[in-house]
């Protein structure tokens with residue numbers, strides 16, 4: 001069966017921000033944008049890892065201003081559209097208007113998977129601005145496929161043109177992904193997309209399952225640069241898509257070379273599956289908690305896997321990074337009592 005070319009939304013300069021503590025310089029952003037653009041991806045997303053307005057004490061300050069990040073990406077993307085992420089409450093309508101004025105053409109309005117109602121105002125505004133408007137349902141592993149669909153329908157009714165299943169914790173199995181994507185495809189009249197994290201080593205496999213179910217868009221990054229064990233790696237997904245015959249616009253060698261020659265040497269901490277990022281997927285914790293838990297573990301002398309397991313039991317969602325310190329302190333106290 002013939003199908004339209006799949007749209008690649010690159011997140012190296014947005015999700016990848018988490019992995020580098022939001023410290024890309026404008027020179028790095030320019031270099032990466034050129035390479036990503038030349039590789040043929042359709043959309044390049046660039047902001048703080050937590051989206052517009054994310055640079056803060058809570059989430060970590062960016063090296064560069066939002067304006068510099070977006071304008072540098074726009075100036076260096078010759079073919080790809082530039083996108084931004086916005087979490088209502090972290091980013092405001094004013095942030096969105098500014099990003100649009102700086103040249104952003106795509107916006108993904110992101111909410112926790114059970115809280116789509118907070119996206120209404122922002123989706124409507126983005127659509128009014130004429131932006132490519134996308135609903136982004138984070139932590140999709142934390143609710144049932146049926147409930148996720150109900151939330152997606154809300155985003156559809158507000159005017160989103162594409163809606164994503166977002167596996168923020170890298171915790172979805174292939175069957176979990178298939179159920180969510182097939183329900184979306186059967187019941188929404190929007191385009192649908194998938195954003196994966198590789199914590200359980202299922203980034204490529206889940207994205208392929210999403211494509212088998214008819215995903216119109218997929219998220220990837222060079223060498224998987226992203227939170228936790230990273231996102232689905234562009235070059236790996238392209239290789240598999242070529243093998244199974246799913247059409248797209250991305251050049252395999254270009255993506256491979258950019259990943260190997262430029263992206264990997266820029267990494268501060270290798271983006272990989274290790275015992276800590278694996279624990280994220282295993283317990284279902286937000287991938288961007290990785291570096292926070294690692295730091296707190298060192299500071300309080302506790303196993304960061306225990307911190308992640310505890311915050312998972314507490315049901316922490318994005319924005320509750322500050323719980324990590326409290327949990328580390330509690331675990332440290334308990335350890336003292338038991339020696």
Ligand SMILES: C[C@H](O)CC(=O)C(=O)O
Nearest residue numbers: 015049050138139167168
């Ligand atoms: C704000 C998050 O990093 C968005 C995202 O990429 C995810 O939930 O995954």
Ligand SMILES: [Mn+2]
Nearest residue numbers: 015168195227
């Ligand atoms: Mn992500």
